[in-house]
Amino acid sequence: MLVLLVFLAVAPFLQAQIDSTATDSVSLYFEQARTLKNQNKLDLALSSLKKAEELAERKDDKKLLIDSYQKQAILFLELDKQDGAEIFWDRSKGLLEDIEYPYGDAIFKYIEAIMLYKRNNKFQAIFMLDEAKQLNNDRNFFNNILLLEGIIYVDLEKYDIASKNFNSLIVNTDVYEKEYLATRAHLGMSLLNLKTENYEEGAINGESALRIASENSFDKEVKEANELLTQVYESMERYDLSSNNYKNLLDLRDSIFNAEKIRTEAKTANKIQFDFMSDTIDKQDKEIEDLTDETNRSEIIVILVSAFLIIISLLAVSLYRNNQIKLKTNDLLQTKNSELQGARDAAVSAMEAKTNFLSTVSHELRTPLYAVTGLTHLLLEENPSKNQQEHLKALKFSGDYLLNFINDILQINKIDADKLEPLNIDFNLKRTLQEVIDSLQQSAKSNRTKITLDYDENIPSHLMSDPIKLSQVFMNLVGNALKFTKDGEVKVVAKLMKKEEEDVTLYFEVADTGIGISKEKQDSIFEGFEQGSIQINREYGGTGLGLTIVKSLLGLFDSKIQLESELGKGSSFFFELELKSKDSIVDDIPFEITQQDFEFKGLHLLIxxxxxxxxxITKKMLSKKEMTSDIANNGIEAVEMAETNSYDAILMDIHMPGISGEEATIRIRKFDISTPIIALTAISLDDSLESFYAAGCNDVVTKPFKPEVFYQKIGENIFNKRVKSTGS
Structure with a gap:
């Protein structure tokens, strides 16, 4: 009895140990298959995955079984066996319908993206990859998505986006496929360089890919690298090197990529596919056999089955006719589906064209605006006559107005193109609202209007959200209220509605005593370029985009702006937000950031x-503060000059012919990690401040900029950095 009790107590732990060992074994087979695939030993990789499938099936672990099916589908696609891939892909789909498995759902969409790309549906493939990224954040999975995106963007001739993907993979830290991903990224960059006729960089990337592939026995990548280098060196008229790579290619084809290897891989794939289908048929036969055995045991069941067969026979003709109708209907549906897919692709292309057009226009307008605002500032400092001063101030006002207009268009364009995502960081709401109000006090004084803040002190001091975008919402709402309110009051309200643990619901309102909005105009007031009437636009000015931006920004937080107004009596804009609170964080000691005065004399910068x-303009603005400067006309010159000279800081334009400012910064940081680099850019839709900082920039100033901001950024990055270095 004691032995029995001990056995019953220990049995669950023994079973758990067995299950854990089986799971580890499946994972081992997966890892083995990944290594073999990257070494182009596809037949052996398929065999490893088959063993993993059998073990997962014995363990009755649906998630591991889904993983094995999906990995086999990817390998079949690698072998260009679409039918075999779809069989395993469909089988994983059936299992995914029964369980909750986000990683499996993500891989399922990733495989679908590969299939779409192979069928030349590139935009749909990109769309499917975006959906896959939302389902799982596994680093290896994300890196493989970046690689496939880069390949597709090269085909679409979107070389800037493809280059960002490949460059991030070249320096990846992937736990499983670091060298393989870097090799594929170098190959992608080499192909991109070849297409853009940047042969020197193409040769560098091709040689890097060849070196890493050779060190890790990535035979397929060794072959591709030799193919690319043959073309690159031929284009460079380096025929000796081209000939060497072509000879390597022939040797590879003879020794590795021969007919025997292809036959072996095809034979293994066909056998696995055949075995899989045979197993499925055997299972169905077994089910039929079990049913037959049951029938023999009971005469009643035999009678029922006979009656059922008679009914089936009677229904056969009807089913046949229905099947014919169904086939015709399916043909019609497929035709319509093809038409809808074509229309969708056209709509995606049109939206992309519109987005790119607005981005290009707003970006290109910033460059001449830099000349207008810069020259105006310089002329105002050169003691102009009174009449000239009036004209220059008018010119400065017009430039500032146009810049605000362009910024509004770019802001809406970024939201429409899904380029903006809200952050989720700790911030103090009261401080944020007070900063918005303080920044608009001058406008309030000019209209003889008072701004008040009604703030509920029960609101937690530490909230999690995006303070920058919330500031933009209130800047637009309060600025809009001030524009239409003279000799009155604008009131900002923040109230706590509900708090459950860390979940907080807040109510916000911006109310004014201004001119109000008529009932018939309240529905359209949030549309772009809408200001209520032409007369209002002429009297008060503005673009009519402020409330559109508010509506779009709140949409990022799943919130909706609402309005109550009466003509002649003022307006009230209000909305609710759901946020997270962080009660455990201790309040910071408040302090004020003061504008600093810097001694610029004697500094030497690179423009x-x-x-x-x-x-x-930039050189003259530096000269005004007694700074000297050198000029580089492009990214290549910048790298060479930074390597041979010493500068206190580098002012780096981002968009240039040849290599971009980002690429130039990356190259400079390889030999100089200390010199401050400040990006000066007419930022466009596809630009990302995160990518500037990731490249190695210390700060970013958008063109056209205010002179005081320009000088402040230079001083902060040179002198404050020196103070920190001395202190350390």
């Missing part, structure tokens, strides 16, 4: 700028 007018 990297391809526009001649902008070169003159």
């Amino acid at each position: 990297v700028e391809d526009n001649k007018i902008n070169q003159v």
